[in-house]
Structures are given as structure tokens and as C-alpha cells.
Amino acid sequence: MTQTPVTDSAVNPQVAAAPVAVDVPMMRLHVKILRFNPETDKKAHWVTYDMEAQPGDRMVDVLNEIKWYKETGLAFRRSCQHGICGSDAMLINGRNRLACKTLVRDVAKDGGTVTVEPIRGLKVEKDLLVDMEPFFDAYRAIMPYFIHPTPFPAKEQYQSEANAEKMAHSSNCILCACCTTSCPIFWVNGSYIGPAALVQAHRFIFDTRDEAKQQRLGVVNQNTGVWRCRTAYNCTEACPRGIPITQLIEEVKREVMFGQS
Amino acid sequence: MYKGREGQWAFLLHRISGLAILVYLLLHVFSIGSMIFGEPFYMKIHNTYDFVLFRLGLVAVVAAVVYHAFNGLRIILMDFTSIGVSVQRQAWYGVLGITALATLYALIKLIPRIAGGY
Structure with missing residues (x-):
């Protein structure tokens, strides 16, 4: 986060100024955000914000800084900001990541540019905010x-x-949707239930205490289910929790083939 | 473009090579089958294949078929074994290597045909 004057916490009293390590050099950063306002824009457009951040800051800190001090209209989801709630999935530098688990130093060099876009395959409501309803369906x-x-x-x-x-x-x-919205099949076919739902299916299919395994296998065996997976591995690369998603989907495929009665 | 890794490119190439082979096959069946309209028509079609792009296309067909076949084996390995998933990246480089070798061999063999036509 940039070194903010003490008076800033008076501007927004709910936000206490984050402690800044004074001896860490600041990085200059061009944050390029794909913005879209449904009330005024026909098409999304890029807006670049010149920021300063410490290498150890997270991207969510930088976005908060933009929202609080530069562009209050910027819309994006975040809640816990500690990688647990899964709200702030976005496309940072061409890959799906959680903004709260992405350090500035991992995506940019001093003076460099970071691109931030909404996750793909879901309807953009405003800026980085997408309609998650199909995902939860x-x-x-x-x-x-x-x-x-x-x-x-x-x-x-x-x-x-x-x-x-x-x-x-x-x-x-x-359920951050990093995986589902990184899947090339999901981008072109929104009816595919996607990696996240299949991971959840795996969780119950392989729970020995659950008694609806056959029902669930029936759901994932439909033509919108597990067979849409073409093993592109984007989901596995994108998962901020390190879940080996493709491997789990393959296990579900084998369970459908050999475990269905 | 989404910055996916090997798996994404393996998938994309598999899809493109598959479609390319399909188009080639349809064209092939039509060309051979055109004999039912008589020899002049058949020869007319086949003479157009003397065009340099079609000659070079022979090498592309070999590349597409070999890639699609060996990546198909990689996919079977991933679908049926968990080892296949853990070595998918290495397997893809193997597929690319085999494809490159086969394409090179086809190119060397086809040089007279590409240079001289029929």
C-alpha cells in the first residue's frame, strides 16, 4: 500500500491506515483495470491507475487503495481478504487468482504494468463484479x-x-470460481457445470457416509457434466487452494465408468 | 489470451488438429468419390492439388495426424490412470517431440514432391 498520510483515516474513519514498513522501498506500478459501467458503457474499456506499493503488498491492497483514494466507483468483491471467503477471484496478468493471495512482487516489477480483468464466462455486472448465479446453480x-x-x-x-x-x-x-472461469470449455459452453461443481461432487461421491452416490453420479454423467472436461489443466493451475482439480475430475470420470450401478 | 500452461495448449492443438483432419478427410473422400462423375471431373480436381499450398499441406497433414494420435494416447493415459495426470506435462513434450520428428521425416521424404509436383 502506498504511504498514506495520517489524515486519510479521517477521510474514511472505518478504515484504519495500514501500518507501513518505512524501510521497504516502494514500487511504482501501472494498474490497468478493465472497467465497465452498465449505465454508461456499451463496451468494457481499460483504465490505468499509477500507484505505489510495497513488494509485499497484496493486489487487493492496491485495489482498495484505488477504490478508497482514487476512484470510489470501482466495483469489486472482497470480504475476508485472507484467502478464505473466495470473493476476490479475478484475472490478474492473464491468470485467475485471488487478489488477496497475490503479492505485488509476484506479478510486477518496479515501473511495470499489472492488468486486472473480471473472471471470464460469467456476465460482468460492473467492473470486476460478475454475476455468480450460474456458478452457484x-x-x-x-x-x-x-x-x-x-x-x-x-x-x-x-x-x-x-x-x-x-x-x-x-x-x-x-467456491471462489477461479477454476470454473479459467476453463476454456466453460467460456464457450456455460451449461457445463464446471470444475468447481465437479470438485464438490467428488467431495460427496467419495464420502463413505453419504448415501446418494448413485444420484450424484447420475448428475455428473449428464452431457453438461464430467465428460465436458477436456483436461486443459487451467483449473488446476488456477486453484488458490492447491487442489489437484483435474486429478479429482478424472477420479469422478472413472467412478462414473466403473462405480456406477 | 489466458495464460494457461501446457495443458491448455495441448487441448487447443488437439482440437485444431482434429478439425483439420476432419476437413482433410471430407476433402479426401470427396476427391476420390468424384470418380463417379467421370474421369475428366476427377482429374480436374486432382490437378488443383498440384498448387503449392496443397503440396505443403501434405506435411501439415502428417503433423496433425501424428500429434492428434499421440496426444490421444496421452489423454487415454490421463483418463484411465492417475500416473497419466501426474506426468501429463512431460507426456505432452514427448508428444511434441514425436510430432516434430515425424514431420521432419515427412518433409524430407516429400521434398521431391513439393519441389517438383506430380
Whole structure:
């Protein structure tokens, strides 16, 4: 974040000025944002902001700086800003990333340019804000909840370490949409449920306590499901949680082939 | 353009080579089948294939078929084994290597044809 004068916290009292390490040199940065205002623009257009940031600042800090002090109309989602809520997925320097997990030094050199665009394949509502509803529709389609029609046993339902391991990766998903919106198939075919929904399906399909495995396999076996995956690996590269998504999707494919009754 | 890595380019090349082979195959079937309209028509079509782009196209067909075939094996490996997924990047470079060698071999073999025509 740029070195902000003390008076800035008076401008926006909710925002306490972040502590600035004084001995760290500042970087000059051109932040090029693809902006779109549905009320005035027909087409999205690039706007460049000249900023200063420390190498260890996150991109979300830079965007906050722009929003708070330069361009209050800039729209983008963020909430926890610590890589947990999955709100601030965006296309930074040509790759999907969470702005709160991307350090300035990893995407730009001093005096360099960073491009920021909304994630692709979902309708842009304003600037970096997209309509996430189709994404969550796909999530709902795989029934992302525990289904157990038979009465629960009186004692504890044992989950072995080996069985828990099967869904160790898929249960890490934070639904940020980095994967789904990096998928070339999803860009051209919005009806594909996408990697995120398939990871969620994997989480329940491989949960030994769940009783709706066949139903879920039926959902992912539809023509909008797992077979749309053409193994481009963009999802795996984009996942901010390090989930080996393509590997999980391939496991779901094999489960559909060999585990469906 | 999205800055994807090897997997994205492998997919894109697979799709493009697949479509190219399809177009080639349709053209091929039509050219051979044109015999039913008589020899003059058949020869007329085949004489157009003497055009230099078509001659060079022979090398491109070899490249597309070899890439598509070997990347197809890579995809089968990924779909059926978890090892295939973990070595997908190396496998793709292998596919590219084989394609390059095959294309080079085809080019050397086809030089007389490319230079001299039929």
C-alpha cells in the first residue's frame, strides 16, 4: 500500500491506515483495470491507475487503495481478504487468482504494468463484479449436502483416516470460481457445470457416509457434466487452494465408468 | 489470451488438429468419390492439388495426424490412470517431440514432391 498520510483515516474513519514498513522501498506500478459501467458503457474499456506499493503488498491492497483514494466507483468483491471467503477471484496478468493471495512482487516489477480483468464466462455486472448465479446453480445441481435417508446408527459413524483422505483435497474448496472461469470449455459452453461443481461432487461421491452416490453420479454423467472436461489443466493451475482439480475430475470420470450401478 | 500452461495448449492443438483432419478427410473422400462423375471431373480436381499450398499441406497433414494420435494416447493415459495426470506435462513434450520428428521425416521424404509436383 502506498504511504498514506495520517489524515486519510479521517477521510474514511472505518478504515484504519495500514501500518507501513518505512524501510521497504516502494514500487511504482501501472494498474490497468478493465472497467465497465452498465449505465454508461456499451463496451468494457481499460483504465490505468499509477500507484505505489510495497513488494509485499497484496493486489487487493492496491485495489482498495484505488477504490478508497482514487476512484470510489470501482466495483469489486472482497470480504475476508485472507484467502478464505473466495470473493476476490479475478484475472490478474492473464491468470485467475485471488487478489488477496497475490503479492505485488509476484506479478510486477518496479515501473511495470499489472492488468486486472473480471473472471471470464460469467456476465460482468460492473467492473470486476460478475454475476455468480450460474456458478452457484451448477454447485446446487450436484446436491452439495449430506444425504442419508436411512436412520443414523445409534453409535458414531466411523470415518477411517484412509476414507477421509479420499476427500481431503475436495473438501478444501472455497467456491471462489477461479477454476470454473479459467476453463476454456466453460467460456464457450456455460451449461457445463464446471470444475468447481465437479470438485464438490467428488467431495460427496467419495464420502463413505453419504448415501446418494448413485444420484450424484447420475448428475455428473449428464452431457453438461464430467465428460465436458477436456483436461486443459487451467483449473488446476488456477486453484488458490492447491487442489489437484483435474486429478479429482478424472477420479469422478472413472467412478462414473466403473462405480456406477 | 489466458495464460494457461501446457495443458491448455495441448487441448487447443488437439482440437485444431482434429478439425483439420476432419476437413482433410471430407476433402479426401470427396476427391476420390468424384470418380463417379467421370474421369475428366476427377482429374480436374486432382490437378488443383498440384498448387503449392496443397503440396505443403501434405506435411501439415502428417503433423496433425501424428500429434492428434499421440496426444490421444496421452489423454487415454490421463483418463484411465492417475500416473497419466501426474506426468501429463512431460507426456505432452514427448508428444511434441514425436510430432516434430515425424514431420521432419515427412518433409524430407516429400521434398521431391513439393519441389517438383506430380
